[in-house]
Structure formats: C-alpha cells, structure tokens
Amino acid sequence: QKEVEQNSGPLSVPEGAIASLNCTYSDRGSQSFFWYRQYSGKSPELIMSIYSNGDKEDGRFTAQLNKASQYVSLLIRDSQPSDSATYLCAVNSWGNNRLAFGKGNQVVVIP
Amino acid sequence: GAVVSQHPSRVICKSGTSVKIECRSLDFQATTMFWYRQFPKQSLMLMATSNEGSKATYEQGVEKDKFLINHASLTLSTLTVTSAHPEDSSFYICSARDRDREGTDTQYFGPGTRLTVL
Numbered sequence: 001q002k003e004v005e006q007n008s009g010p011l012s013v014p015e016g017a018i019a020s021l022n023c024t025y026s027d028r029g030s031q032s033f034f035w036y037r038q039y040s041g042k043s044p045e046l047i048m049s050i051y052s053n054g055d056k057e058d059g060r061f062t063a064q065l066n067k068a069s070q071y072v073s074l075l076i077r078d079s080q081p082s083d084s085a086t087y088l089c090a091v092n093s094w095g096n097n098r099l100a101f102g103k104g105n106q107v108v109v110i111p
Numbered sequence: 112g113a114v115v116s117q118h119p120s121r122v123i124c125k126s127g128t129s130v131k132i133e134c135r136s137l138d139f140q141a142t143t144m145f146w147y148r149q150f151p152k153q154s155l156m157l158m159a160t161s162n163e164g165s166k167a168t169y170e171q172g173v174e175k176d177k178f179l180i181n182h183a184s185l186t187l188s189t190l191t192v193t194s195a196h197p198e199d200s201s202f203y204i205c206s207a208r209d210r211d212r213e214g215t216d217t218q219y220f221g222p223g224t225r226l227t228v229l
Contacts, residue, residue: 032215043204043223044155046113051215088155092216097143097208099218103154 003027004091006102014110019076021105023089026070032092033065033072038104039085048074079109114138115207117221124195125229132190132224134205140185141207145218146178149202161188195228202226 005024013019021035032051036044050056050063050072062075072091076083089102114137124130134144144161159180160168167180179191188207192199202225206218 032217034217036220041202043202043220046217046219049217090218097160097216098145098157101155 002102003100004089004102006089006105008105010106010108012108012110013079015079015081017079019079019083019107019109021074021076021087021089021107022071023073023091023102024071025089025091025100027091027093027100028067028070029093030067030070030091033063034090034092034099035061035063035072035074036088036090037083037085038088044088076107079107081109081111083107084109113209113217113219115205115219115221117205117224119224120222121225121227123227123229126196127194129191129193130195130226132192132203132205132226134188134190134207134221136186136207136209136219139207139209141188141209142185143208144182144188145206145208146180146188146190147204147206149204149223155204158190192226195226197228200226200228 035048037047038044048063050065056063060077064073086104086106088104090099092099116135118133142163146158147155149155158173161180161182163182169175182188202223204223206220208216210216
C-alpha cells in the first residue's frame with residue numbers, strides 16, 4: 001500500500017462549481033497534512049495545511065481531515081479557470097523529515 | 112513569509128560539464144532542505160535530504176557522487192550535478208523546512224531549475 005494515495009483521475013468542473021479532491025494515507029502516526037498546487041511547468045505551492053480533525057477554511061479552499069478514517073480532502077468552491085492545476089496531497093509524520101506525496105490530481109476548470 | 116529562491120531558473124549545458132544549483136531560504140532559517148527531481152508529467156521524486164552542517168541523506172538509487180549536496184549555512188543548500196548527461200535533463204526543485212514554535216514542520220518549495228543537457 002502506498003503511503004499517500006490520490007486515486008481519482010483528471011477532474012473537470014465547470015466554472016463556479018465545487019471541485020472535490022480526496023486523499024488517503026497509510027501511516028496512522030501522521031500528524032501534518034498539506035495540499036500543494038502545481039501549475040504545469042512550475043514548482044508546488046502550498047495552499048493549505050491541516051493538523052486537527054475537522055474542517056479548515058481559507059478563502060475558497062476548505063481542507064477536511066479525518067484521522068480515524070485516514071483521509072484528507074480539499075474542496076475548492078466557486079472554481080475558477082485559474083484553479084486549473086495539479087493538486088498534490090502530502091503527509092508528514094512526527095519526527096520524520098520527509099513529506100510523503102500522492103501522485104496528484106489534475107483539475108481542469110471549464111469556463 | 113516563507114520564501115525560497117533557486118538559482119539559476121534555467122540552465123543549458125554540454126554533456127560532461129558540471130552544473131551547480133543554489134537554493135536559499137530568504138526569510139527563515141532552514142536546518143533541513145530537500146532536493147527533488149521531476150520529469151515531464153511525472154510525480155515529484157525526492158533525491159536527497161540536505162542537513163545543515165552534516166552530510167546529505169540520499170534516497171535509494173540516487174548517486175551521491177553524481178549529485179553533490181552542500182548545506183553550509185542555515186539559508187543555503189547547493190546541488191551540483193557532476194558530469195551531466197542528457198538523461199540528467201529534468202526539473203530540479205528544492206524545498207526548505209520551516210519549523211514553527213509548536214514544532215510543526217512545513218515545506219516551502221523554490222521555483223525550480225530546468226536543466227537541459229545537450
């Protein structure tokens with residue numbers, strides 16, 4: 001089992017709709033959870049971090065964490081064409097230097 | 112805050128030459144930095160973990176003699192690709208770990224360096 005899994009294929013959403021991305025992780029000791037956005041040809045950019053169960057909102061983005069079920073999700077409300085990118089889920093365990101990354105989900109927002 | 116820079120952003124070199132890439136944390140100190148490589152349409156691949164004042168830790172399959180890492184200060188890590196060959200052409204991205212007062216780590220990425228070896 002991979003450490004971090006993002007299984008959904010490319011996600012196409014109409015402009016203004018909600019994009020929903022899911023991520024599961026295998027290490028129950030994981031403490032920190034991140035969503036990065038990566039535009040084509042660019043490096044990843046941190047958009048959300050979450051450490052406690054529940055929801056965390058930042059502008060149009062909401063991260064949701066459920067440690068019991070070992071999943072973390074990202075909602076993008078009022079999707080804009082500029083949100084078209086690959087979204088990477090990343091997980092870190094306490095005392096572990098490394099981030100474990102999922103393969104990413106490509107989001108395409110259709111005007 | 113939490114800005115990481117990389118230099119150069121793009122480099123083209125001849126086969127057999129060495130290329131040095133710099134990664135700097137501009138507004139925080141980073142005892143740990145990371146070097147990744149990404150081929151087109153593929154996932155990030157961690158190459159090595161760079162620790163200030165000590166030797167880097169390389170991932171399995173990454174040649175330490177080919178990819179030399181130096182982390183001489185709390186704000187600077189360098190990656191030198193020695194005797195570069197066309198198969199080394201890739202997008203090299205560094206990240207720096209910022210630790211807050213609660214001990215939570217966050218990695219911030221540099222803008223990346225696109226290396227093309229002719």
